[in-house]
Amino acid sequence: MTLAAAPPGEQLKLSQETAPIKVGRGERGLTVFTHVFLIGWALIVAIPLIWVLFSSLKTDNEIFVDSWKPPAALQFDNYARAWNASHISQYFFNSLIVVTASVVIVMVLGAMVAYCLARYEFPGRTILRYAFIGAMAVPLFLAIVPLFGVVKGFGLLNTYHGLIAVYVAYAMPFTVFFLTGFFSTLPKEISEAAFVDGAGHYRTFFSVMLPMARPGMISIGIFNALGLWNQYLIPVFLVTDESKFVVPQGLAILAATAGYRSDFSGLFAGLMIGMAPVLVLYLIFQKQIQSGMTAGALK
Amino acid sequence: MRQGKYRFLTVFMALPMAIFVIFVVSPYAQAFYLALTDWTGYTPTYNFIGLQNFAYLFGIEGPPDRFFWMGLRNNLILLLIVPAATIAIALFFAAMLNLSGSTKGGQIRGVRGSSFYRILFFVPQVISVAALGIMFQQVFQPSGLLNSMLRLFPGADPPSWLADPRTALLTVIVTLVWTNVGFYMVYFSAAMANIPRELLEAAAIDKASRWQSFRLITFPLLRPSLQVAFIYLGIMALDAFAIVQIMTIGPGGPNESTTVMALSIYKNFKEQGQFGYATAQGVILFFITIVLAAFTLRATKREEVEM
Numbered sequence: 196m197t198l199a200a201a202p203p204g205e206q207l208k209l210s211q212e213t214a215p216i217k218v219g220r221g222e223r224g225l226t227v228f229t230h231v232f233l234i235g236w237a238l239i240v241a242i243p244l245i246w247v248l249f250s251s252l253k254t255d256n257e258i259f260v261d262s263w264k265p266p267a268a269l270q271f272d273n274y275a276r277a278w279n280a281s282h283i284s285q286y287f288f289n290s291l292i293v294v295t296a297s298v299v300i301v302m303v304l305g306a307m308v309a310y311c312l313a314r315y316e317f318p319g320r321t322i323l324r325y326a327f328i329g330a331m332a333v334p335l336f337l338a339i340v341p342l343f344g345v346v347k348g349f350g351l352l353n354t355y356h357g358l359i360a361v362y363v364a365y366a367m368p369f370t371v372f373f374l375t376g377f378f379s380t381l382p383k384e385i386s387e388a389a390f391v392d393g394a395g396h397y398r399t400f401f402s403v404m405l406p407m408a409r410p411g412m413i414s415i416g417i418f419n420a421l422g423l424w425n426q427y428l429i430p431v432f433l434v435t436d437e438s439k440f441v442v443p444q445g446l447a448i449l450a451a452t453a454g455y456r457s458d459f460s461g462l463f464a465g466l467m468i469g470m471a472p473v474l475v476l477y478l479i480f481q482k483q484i485q486s487g488m489t490a491g492a493l494k
Numbered sequence: 495m496r497q498g499k500y501r502f503l504t505v506f507m508a509l510p511m512a513i514f515v516i517f518v519v520s521p522y523a524q525a526f527y528l529a530l531t532d533w534t535g536y537t538p539t540y541n542f543i544g545l546q547n548f549a550y551l552f553g554i555e556g557p558p559d560r561f562f563w564m565g566l567r568n569n570l571i572l573l574l575i576v577p578a579a580t581i582a583i584a585l586f587f588a589a590m591l592n593l594s595g596s597t598k599g600g601q602i603r604g605v606r607g608s609s610f611y612r613i614l615f616f617v618p619q620v621i622s623v624a625a626l627g628i629m630f631q632q633v634f635q636p637s638g639l640l641n642s643m644l645r646l647f648p649g650a651d652p653p654s655w656l657a658d659p660r661t662a663l664l665t666v667i668v669t670l671v672w673t674n675v676g677f678y679m680v681y682f683s684a685a686m687a688n689i690p691r692e693l694l695e696a697a698a699i700d701k702a703s704r705w706q707s708f709r710l711i712t713f714p715l716l717r718p719s720l721q722v723a724f725i726y727l728g729i730m731a732l733d734a735f736a737i738v739q740i741m742t743i744g745p746g747g748p749n750e751s752t753t754v755m756a757l758s759i760y761k762n763f764k765e766q767g768q769f770g771y772a773t774a775q776g777v778i779l780f781f782i783t784i785v786l787a788a789f790t791l792r793a794t795k796r797e798e799v800e801m
C-alpha cells in the first residue's frame with residue numbers, strides 16, 4: 196500500500212495554475228465570492244491562535260470573563276511561571292535532546308541505507324524496500340503495546356537513548372524511502388568516475404554522493420524535526436517518568452492539571468512556548484515544509 | 495572497482511537494520527501472538543490463552559466491552575464525516591486559490607493574496623496535535639472563546655460543548671476538520687499545478703466555462719490525489735487518539751460519546767495493565783484499517799474504469 200503522492204526527491208510544484216481563458220461575465224462576482232470565503236476561513240484559522248496568544252498574556256480572571264477581549268495589561272510573568280514552575284523548561288530540554296539526536300542519527304543511518312538500496316544490487320533488496328513501505332502503512336496502534344515490552348526488555352524505559360532509538364526506528368522507513376528516490380536520481384557517471392579515480396565505497400559515499408544529496412537531506416531533516424518535535428503517541432506510551440516528558444506530553448499534563456492549580460494563564464503561556472519553535476521554523480522554511488510534507492506525509 | 499561490496503553493504507546496513515528490526519518489525523510481529531496471551535507487562539511471564547481476549551471483546555461470555563464498541567461506533571461516525579467534509583472544503587479552497595482569480599491577459603490567475611492564504615491555512619498542520627487539542631479544549635469551554643463570542647449576540651444560550659453528549663463528538667469532528675483542511679488544500683493545489691496547461695487551454699478555446707473545465711478536466715485528473723486523501727484521512731479518523739484523549743472529558747466522555755478504539759487500547763494499557771487485551775484491540779484496529787484501505791482502493795478503481 197504505497198501511496199506515493201509524488202516521486203520522492205521531486206519537489207512538488209506549488210506554482211499557481213494558469214491558463215488562458217476568455218474574460219467571462221460575472222468575473223467580479225466570482226472574485227468577491229472567493230474572497231469572502233477565503234477571508235472567512237482565514238479568520239477561522241487565525242482567531243483561535245491569536246486568542247491563545249492573547250490569553251497567554253492575560254490574568255486568570257480575564258480569561259474567564261468575556262474571554263474574547265484582548266488583555267488589559269500584558270502579563271509576561273505567565274511565561275516565567277510556565278517556564279519554571281510548570282517544568283516547561285524541563286520538557287523543552289528533553290525534547291531538544293531527543294529530537295536533535297534522533298534527527299541527526301536517522302539522517303545518517305537513513306542516508307546509508309538509502310544509498311545501498313538505490314545504488315547497489317544485492318539479494319534481498321526488494322524485500323527490504325517492501326519492508327520499509329509496509330512499516331509506513333501499518334497503524335502504529337498495532338505495535339505500540341508490544342513496543343513497550345521491547346523497550347522495557349532492554350531496560351530503556353524513561354531514558355533518552357531509549358526514546359531516541361524508537362524515534363530513529365520509526366522515522367527510518369520514510370527517511371529511507373524519500374532518500375532512496377533522491378540517490379537513484381543522481382547520475383551514475385559520477386560514482387563511476389569516483390571509482391575510476393581510486394575512491395573506495397566509503398569515500399565515494401561521504402565525499403561525492405552525500406554532498407550531492409544535500410537538498411534532499413535538508414527536506415527530510417526539516418520534515419523529521421517537525422514530526423518528531425510534535426510526536427505525542429510514542430512518548431505517551433513509553434515515557435512514564437515526568438522528568439523525562441517531552442513538550443507535547445508535558446503540555447497535556449499541564450492541561451490536565453491546570454484546573455486543580457487554577458493556573459490557566461500559565462497553561463496558555465505554556466502552549467505558546469510549545470508552539471513557538473515549530474511556528475518559527477515554519478515561517479522560515481514554509482515553502483520547503485509545505486512541499487516536503489505534502490510529498491512526505493502521504494507516503 | 496566493486497571490491498568489498500558486501501563488506502561495505504554489511505558495514506552500512508547492519509546498525510540501521512538492527513534498529514529497524516528490533517523496534518519496528520518485531521513489535522508488529524509480536525502483536526499477533528501477544529493478543530492471544532494474558533500478558534500484563536508487569537510480570538515477566540504470561541500464558542497463552544487462545545482467543546479469550548477476543549471472546550471477551552465480542553462479549554461471548556458476558557457483556558461485550560462497551561467502551562471498545564462505543565469507540566468503534568464513534569470511529570465510524572468520524573470516518574463517515576471527517577474525510578468527506580475535509581476533502582470538500584479543501585478542494586473548494588484549492589480550486590478558488592488556483593482558478594478563481596481575475597483573468598488578466600487572458601490567463602486564469604490564482605486569486606490575489608493566494609500565497610498568504612496558503613501559508614496561513616497550513617499552520618495547523620505544523621503544530622502538534624497535543625497543543626491543538628488543548629487549544630480547542632479551551633475554545634469549547636463553557637466560558638471559552640466560542641461561547642464568549644456567541645454571547646455577544648443577545649439571547650444566545652450556548653451549550654457547554656464538551657460536557658453535553660449531544661455536542662461533544664461534534665467538537666471532535668470540527669477540530670479534526672479544522673486541523674486538516676489546510677494540508678489537503680495545499681496538496682490538491684500541488685496536484686492541480688501538475689495538470690497540463692494545454693488541457694485547460696484547449697477547454698478555454700472550446701469556450702468551456704470555469705465550472706465546466708473544473709468538472710470535466712481538473713476534477714477527473716485529481717482523482718488519484720482524492721483517493722490518497724480519502725485513505726489517509728480515513729486512517730486518521732480511525733485513530734483520532736491525541737485529540738480525544740486530550741480534549742474530551744473523561745477522556746472519551748461524557749457517557750463514552752467521544753471515545754475511540756485507540757483510547758480504549760490506551761486505557762486498557764495504562765489504567766488496567768491488560769497488555770494482552772489491549773494488543774488484541776490493536777489487532778482488530780489493524781484489520782479494520784486494512785479493510786478500509788482495500789475497500790477505498792477498490793471503490794475508486796471501479797470509478798476510474800467507468801470514466
